[in-house]
Amino acid sequence: MRKILAIYRKEWQVFFSSATVLSVSGGFWLMAGVFFFDRVQRYNELLFRAEMQLVLPDLSGTLPPELNVEDQLLTPFLFQLVLLLTVFVPILTMRTVAEEKRTGTLALLFTSQVTAGQLALGKFLACWSFLNVMIVIAFGFPLALSWKVGIAVGPLLGVFVGLVCVGMALVGLGLFCSSLTARQSVAVLLAYMGAVVWYDFSWAYNFVTTAGARRLEWLALSSHMESFAQGVLSGQDMTYFVAATCFFLFLTSGSLLLSRAG
Secondary structure, eight states, X not given: OHHHHHHHHHHHHXXXXXXXXXXXXXXXXXXXXXHHHHHHHHHHHHXXXXXXXXXXXXXXXXXXXXXSHIIIIIHHHHHHHHHHHHHHHHHHHTTTTHHHHHHTHHHHHHHTTOOHHHHHHHHHHHHHHHHHHHHHHHTHHHHHHHHHHOOOHHHHHHHHHHHHHHHHHHHHHHHHHHTTOSOHHHXXXXXXXXXXXXXXXXXXXXXXXXXXXXXXXXXXXXXXSHHHHTTOOOHHHHHXXXXXXXXXXXXXXXXXXXXXXX
16 A cells, blocks of 8 residues: 555655646636636527517417526536547556656566555546546635525536546556557557547447447446436446556556566
């Protein structure tokens, strides 16, 4: 455990001293703010149009039920942030192992009796916790709105937990891709392509049977976000993200072992 914590602390120091990481964080918060206020503006336009229609005598005088903050603002914001994560997480994770390989410090770590699993877990926890800080700050936008319009706790919690789970899985993917190469540009490209393909497998439905399409739909990352968007903390969906993360950590450990043997 002490070795994992040592790796964790080292990675945190690198994050806060890296201009690239800090720029990525700022870009993520900026884009999150742009997307959120764009959704707010669109929601206000829908409300205005609906209220204008209520003036007509043949209408009941009540807003349609689908015109609510959760469906028109929170759910789209969740999916937009997930798309942002597919772009920014690969940049966050690209140097984790690739830079160690390039500089030769990976071999030094192995000589200090650090196992591949400890190295993978320490770097993963550091990346994931830093990403969670980014998510918490970005989540300040809907929280601020909730104080004004009274958004229910369930949808807010569901969106937040969904982002944390998606981020966890994408960090696992990015870490694995970084372990495959000594070049950060290759690592970020592999992680980005993997995240885009994993997000939605609908492009492959025409090449498989109906049963195969259903399996691909279940494997797609986007299909496990619906419950979070509705404010439901599905144990099945959370298990899916935990299992995916463990799978990528296992692959990362195997890749590190191969690098050590080589």
